[in-house]
Amino acid sequence: MTTEAADSSSAEIVTHSATSIPAHMAAVLLTGHGGLDRLEYRTDVPVPTARSGEVLVNVRAAGVNNTDINTRVGWYSKSVNSGTSDGLDTSDAESVVSSGDSSDAPWSGASLAFPRIQGADVCGVIMAVGGGIAPARIGERVLLRSMAPVRDVDESLVPFEFTTLGAERDGGFAQFVVADSVDAIAVDSDWSDVELGSIPCASSTAENMLRRAQVGAERVLITGASGGVGSALVQLASRRGAEVIAVCSAAKSDAVRELGASRVVDRDGDLLTELGSNSIDVVADLVAGPQWPGLLDVLRPGGRYVTSGAIAGPITELDVRSLYLKDLSLLGATYQPPHVFTDLVGYVERDEIRPIVATTLPLSEIADAQREFMSKRHVGKIVLVPPPVP
Structure with missing residues (x-):
């Protein structure tokens, strides 16, 4: 169904898990650029597999961000001149996207692959690990980097290149998400999942x-x-x-x-x-x-x-x-050196900042969450909660 779930033959898969992982999950599929009607809540989406170097995370909370909506409607396209609050609902969004070439609609400048699971914020728990990752990571509570720096074959960073969770790869609007192990940062905090899910992006x-x-x-x-x-x-x-x-x-x-x-x-x-x-x-x-x-x-x-x-x-x-x-x-300021996110996790663990959560809604109510987000009546973050895994 999604890119990560469908193409797993090209990399070694040696998965360890602490419990059985379901074959399917609840997720919101973005089926194309456009309005809220492009968000499709499904319960039959294949659970992705953690490949070598990756971890499978059970998403406990995922915040809503401007980039989710901007990507959905194609606002990053150079052909769009309006503000981010203009034309973002179902009817008007179609005209926003069709006003120009939607091939540059994501902020990376490359065409987006559909269907795509959006969601740049993830708080969750590692449920399985792929080859080369210590099984001891299973059970860790983690935050995922919203923007993961691109690493060369020798693991050195490629300057100003990154992949965005929920754009270039599937994100957190689902029960499960796969991420590179290095981008899943363990967090030791007494904050709730929802509070932590308001932080990453x-x-x-x-x-x-x-x-x-x-x-x-x-x-x-x-x-x-x-x-x-x-x-x-x-x-x-x-x-x-x-x-x-x-x-x-x-x-x-x-x-x-x-x-x-x-x-x-x-x-x-x-x-x-x-x-x-x-x-x-x-x-x-x-x-x-x-x-x-x-x-x-x-x-x-x-x-x-x-x-x-x-x-x-x-x-x-x-x-x-x-x-x-x-x-x-x-x-x-877009590209983030790795220390930006790890520094942020440290601030959370030391309670040097506090979460500002305006509203919490079930993942199935993502359209209502984005409408509320677009109304700009709130202070802080709106956070979505996927259904618990049986």
Whole structure:
């Protein structure tokens, strides 16, 4: 049914398991680019097999992320100019995808193989291991890297190349998922499965943005601060000793302050009027869109701008004079060195951050979960829970 389950003949398979693994599982299949009607909940999907170097994980919780929806509708295609909240439901999504060539719709720039099981967040338990992996790993509670660095034949990293869980390979919207053993990171924490399932994608994205911008004890402006990545940015920047100024809707300001923001600015306000020119050391932006030029106005000379999203629209206007006269640095943040995720797991284990779970729903209600996600009424993460394995 899926790529991983169907093609297992090309690699050595020596599997050890602590218990019998069912032949089929519940999973959500993405059958093509488009609306919510492209998400098909099934209970007869073949359980994938752990090949050499891999582990089979029973998914206990999987968070919903922007990338799940963006990939489904083909938003990453260069032919799409709208924001991520535009045209994302069943009827309008078809026009988003058909407006251009959907072959570059995933963020990797390569065509997506269908059907695909999405889900970049996974908290689960290792149930079986493939050849070359110690059977002692069975029973470990793990978080899976959302973005796994590509390794060469000699195990060295290929610079800026990665595979994304739920895009280039099947992800966590299922009862079982296969991952490379090196990308299944054991976690020792008293957090619930749902709480842990809220962490991998959004929090690693946030930590990577802060790493790229080398954020320390300085003044940081965070846009989209109430979402999954934004709320993680607030916590993780505060952890680094930064003074956090957050941008979000007025209705969510109290919740964002509780996460560590020292000041909250209404997203509909004028940043230059609210903050003044040259007042911010680092901008961590997830919004872009029409108000983007104002972010450069508030950066001090020598300031840094880092982004990993464009929910208000990817096309902006740049006055190049602002860039060079103020000696600004503009940084993108997608590729994650391996230590970003292991550092994050350490923060969890030491309770240096806390989970922000807005809603939990059964995996079978994924359409409702994505509708709620798109409404942007929540703070933090929406997490899906697959049915327990008998």
